[in-house]
Amino acid sequence: MGHTTIKDVAQKAEVSIATVSRVLNELDNVSPATRQKVLDACDELGYSPNMQAKRLKLGFTNSIAAVMPFLTLPSIVERLRGVQATLAESEYDLFPFSVENPEERDQYLERLANRSLADGVLIISMPISSEQVARFRRIDMPVVLIDSFQPGCSRVFTDDVLGGKMATEHLLDLGHRRIGFLSDHLDLPMQFSSTRDRFQGYRLALEENGIPFDPAYQKQGPHGREAARAMALELLTTNGRPTAIFAASDTQAIGVLDAARELDLSVPDELSVVGYDDIRDAEYVHLTTIRQPLFDTGKIGGKILIEQIAQGCLDEQEALLPLSIITRSTTAPSLRS
Amino acid sequence: MGHTTIKDVAQKAEVSIATVSRVLNELDNVSPATRQKVLDACDELGYSPNMQAKRLKLGFTNSIAAVMPFLTLPSIVERLRGVQATLAESEYDLFPFSVENPEERDQYLERLANRSLADGVLIISMPISSEQVARFRRIDMPVVLIDSFQPGCSRVFTDDVLGGKMATEHLLDLGHRRIGFLSDHLDLPMQFSSTRDRFQGYRLALEENGIPFDPAYQKQGPHGREAARAMALELLTTNGRPTAIFAASDTQAIGVLDAARELDLSVPDELSVVGYDDIRDAEYVHLTTIRQPLFDTGKIGGKILIEQIAQGCLDEQEALLPLSIITRSTTAPSLRS
DNA sequence: TTGAAAGCGCTAACAC
DNA sequence: GTGTTAGCGCTTTCAA
Numbered sequence: 146m147g148h149t150t151i152k153d154v155a156q157k158a159e160v161s162i163a164t165v166s167r168v169l170n171e172l173d174n175v176s177p178a179t180r181q182k183v184l185d186a187c188d189e190l191g192y193s194p195n196m197q198a199k200r201l202k203l204g205f206t207n208s209i210a211a212v213m214p215f216l217t218l219p220s221i222v223e224r225l226r227g228v229q230a231t232l233a234e235s236e237y238d239l240f241p242f243s244v245e246n247p248e249e250r251d252q253y254l255e256r257l258a259n260r261s262l263a264d265g266v267l268i269i270s271m272p273i274s275s276e277q278v279a280r281f282r283r284i285d286m287p288v289v290l291i292d293s294f295q296p297g298c299s300r301v302f303t304d305d306v307l308g309g310k311m312a313t314e315h316l317l318d319l320g321h322r323r324i325g326f327l328s329d330h331l332d333l334p335m336q337f338s339s340t341r342d343r344f345q346g347y348r349l350a351l352e353e354n355g356i357p358f359d360p361a362y363q364k365q366g367p368h369g370r371e372a373a374r375a376m377a378l379e380l381l382t383t384n385g386r387p388t389a390i391f392a393a394s395d396t397q398a399i400g401v402l403d404a405a406r407e408l409d410l411s412v413p414d415e416l417s418v419v420g421y422d423d424i425r426d427a428e429y430v431h432l433t434t435i436r437q438p439l440f441d442t443g444k445i446g447g448k449i450l451i452e453q454i455a456q457g458c459l460d461e462q463e464a465l466l467p468l469s470i471i472t473r474s475t476t477a478p479s480l481r482s
Numbered sequence: 483m484g485h486t487t488i489k490d491v492a493q494k495a496e497v498s499i500a501t502v503s504r505v506l507n508e509l510d511n512v513s514p515a516t517r518q519k520v521l522d523a524c525d526e527l528g529y530s531p532n533m534q535a536k537r538l539k540l541g542f543t544n545s546i547a548a549v550m551p552f553l554t555l556p557s558i559v560e561r562l563r564g565v566q567a568t569l570a571e572s573e574y575d576l577f578p579f580s581v582e583n584p585e586e587r588d589q590y591l592e593r594l595a596n597r598s599l600a601d602g603v604l605i606i607s608m609p610i611s612s613e614q615v616a617r618f619r620r621i622d623m624p625v626v627l628i629d630s631f632q633p634g635c636s637r638v639f640t641d642d643v644l645g646g647k648m649a650t651e652h653l654l655d656l657g658h659r660r661i662g663f664l665s666d667h668l669d670l671p672m673q674f675s676s677t678r679d680r681f682q683g684y685r686l687a688l689e690e691n692g693i694p695f696d697p698a699y700q701k702q703g704p705h706g707r708e709a710a711r712a713m714a715l716e717l718l719t720t721n722g723r724p725t726a727i728f729a730a731s732d733t734q735a736i737g738v739l740d741a742a743r744e745l746d747l748s749v750p751d752e753l754s755v756v757g758y759d760d761i762r763d764a765e766y767v768h769l770t771t772i773r774q775p776l777f778d779t780g781k782i783g784g785k786i787l788i789e790q791i792a793q794g795c796l797d798e799q800e801a802l803l804p805l806s807i808i809t810r811s812t813t814a815p816s817l818r819s
Numbered sequence: 820t821t822g823a824a825a826g827c828g829c830t831a832a833c834a835c
Numbered sequence: 836g837t838g839t840t841a842g843c844g845c846t847t848t849c850a851a
Contacts, residue, residue, distance in 0.1 A: 148598070148621065148844095149621075150843095150844055151844065151845065152844080160821075160822085161822045162844090162845080162846095163821075163822060163823080163824095163847080164820085164821060164822075166845070166846060166847085167820095167821090167846095170846080174820060174821085175820070175821085176820060176821090179820080179821080191617070191620055191621070193595070193596045194596075194598075194845075195596075195597075195598040195843085196596065196598045196599055196845095197534045197535075197537045197538040197543070197598045197843085197844080197845090198534075198538050198598070198827090198843070198844035198845040198846090199844080199846080200534045200827095200845090201532070201534040201535050201538050201827050201828065201829085201843090201844085201845075202826080202827050202844080202845045202846050202847085203827085203845085203846075204827070206534070217554060217556070217559050219554065240577055241578065241580075243578075258530070259530045259531075259532075259533065260485045261485070261531075261533045261534045261535070261828090262533055280528070283528055284485065284528070369763075370763075371763055371766045406744065407743065426708060429708045430708070485828090487827095487828055487829085488828065488829065489828080497837075497838085498837065498838045498839075499828090499829080499830095499839095500830080500831080500837070500838060500839075500840095501836085501837060501838075503829070503830060503831085504830095504836095507830080511836060511837085512836070512837085513836060513837090516836075516837080531828080531829075532827085532828050532829070533829095534827085534828080535827070535829040535843090536829055536830080537829090537843095538827090538828085538829075538843050538844065538845085539828080539829045539831085540829085540843085598844090
């Protein structure tokens with residue numbers, strides 16, 4: 146029997162398929178009576194148009210793809226929400242592709258370089274090679290990078306080095322001198338370069354204040370609250386333990402708070418903690434943190450992409466979004482005499 | 483300039499489009515020499531086939547859609563991984579749709595009831611109405627439910643009432659009599675009926691052991707670790723506080739552990755805690771919990787769906803998956819004298 | 820205001 | 836082993 150087609154509707158409504166198409170696409174050169182007949186027929190038959198045919202004819206898909214790592218990370222989810230906020234106001238559908246390893250990423254990116262699958266693609270918090278970019282350019286497919294970088298691509302980003310500096314300087318200003326840095330792995334294949342950048346900001350701030358970097362105060366490990374807790378436990382049970390810890394993400398900072406509680410270290414009196422991102426839970430636990438406009442990166446990234454699709458012009462756009470420090474109650478002046 | 487088409491490739495390779503199609507679809511009635519010519523031409527032109535056209539012609543999409551709530555929940559992610567594991571071995575693409583409210587859900591379900599968008603659909607941990615099922619049936623589109631129920635649909639599920647009973651009985655066996663129950667809201671529109679079922683299992687176990695249900699020992703609230711922590715704090719600071727708490731999810735159980743630590747209540751000596759799901763973090767924090775085969779539900783659900791698509795037959799299948807209790811170190815005998 | 824018909828890029832008979 | 840061609844369901848000129 147196959148699916149109901151525009152032909153069936155036309156037959157039932159006793160009009161031509163062209164007329165049905167007009168009604169469905171809300172063109173106004175159709176008489177009210179005819180329109181009603183068509184609408185009724187659609188209803189009765191439970192008709193819904195074949196999108197493949199429509200897209201084949203039209204030459205575009207009205208959809209955009211978003212490739213990102215680990216859809217479970219709160220920061221990624223928040224960016225995606227921003228994208229959706231933009232797309233909700235447009236006619237575009239969003240197809241998210243969550244990848245868990247570099248092979249998967251490369252595979253998706255290769256397949257997505259196909260005009261019949263999406264009108265444009267968003268890359269979120271993921272490195273992408275120049276060859277991969279080239280493949281998209283070759284078929285005139287717009288790509289915008291969110292929290293990532295590759296020459297020749299539009300992008301929306303924040304200055305992670307600056308963010309790392311801001312966090313560290315906040316602690317320095319409070320008189321802290323033994324400041325720990327805790328993060329996920331600094332050199333993994335799917336690595337967000339942002340973690341490295343934040344670390345660099347941390348080191349820059351120390352340097353500018355004449356404090357030598359002490360590797361004993363730095364820990365890296367798997368991402369996640371529990372892993373961070375374990376690392377913080379180590380960091381805090383050594384001699385000359387840090388009086389403050391800057392964690393490269395809020396999730397990890399919350400793990401640090403767990404560890405402090407476990408060690409009966411009062412925060413912020415005996416330990417100051419600053420996070421990064423300002424995810425929802427940060428407010429909940431009163432975490433001092435660097436706020437980056439996660440939602441807005443998605444929103445603006447989506448907007449730029451849609452513009453580029455509409456205009457068919459691929460000139461590079463860059464949007465640098467501002468950072469701010471949110472001072473809550475996990476940081477206080479150092480108590481050293 | 484438009485996209486490169488099969489025609490361009492044919493021209494370049496000096497063969498007919500049929501031959502190109504044969505090469506691309508790996509049919510073997512093509513001479514090696516011709517095949518190579520075609521492959522070269524594809525390469526040079528950077529050709530990739532128009533999927534819309536292919537699908538229009540073929541009449542199916544080779545893709546399946548999965549609709550689920552909040553892609554951030556660890557349990558949902560784990561189920562989805564199972565689905566992906568099945569699909570990875572097939573030719574099907576997976577398109578996840580994460581919905582955040584009932585309106586979004588209804589909207590997606592309505593749009594997805596269209597054979598040109600997917601060959602089948604998976605509904606994960608989400609209630610679906612009989613009208614919605616009817617719409618899919620009407621167009622012969624297979625639907626399989628994972629952790630959900632609606633007459634006339636295939637599904638893979640576990641017995642949540644039993645799970646709730648198992649958890650509670652474990653605590654009863656340890657001698658606990660004041661047992662708290664903590665969960666997300668029991669009657670929300672997007673409600674997983676599973677939470678209600680677990681609650682029912684809890685009540686059944688109490689009843690069968692002659693213990694009256696005391697509403698003071700039950701708390702419900704928003705989902706999430708922090709919210710659970712807050713609820714547990716309330717539960718544990720009243721007179722005659724429970725000696726054990728059964729949390730309807732591991733995430734919430736971990737929130738209970740947070741609260742216990744905060745109150746300096748030793749677990750399991752002064753408080754026993756049991757969770758539900760056995761997500762990864764459960765092992766990390768040594769949580770006693772009801773393990774449900776999250777990954778397998780996805781895997782099997784995907785398999786059933788693919789079968790139904792292949793056979794074109796929609797006879798209802800049901801797969802009831804087993805539960806087990808994983809005893810770790812958050813539960814111990816009650817200390818009451 | 821409506822209908823006839825061309826054609827989007829592809830696959831699969833069917834011919835040779 | 837290879838080419839010709841009909842047609843998937845739709846939109847959109849062009850004519851009426």
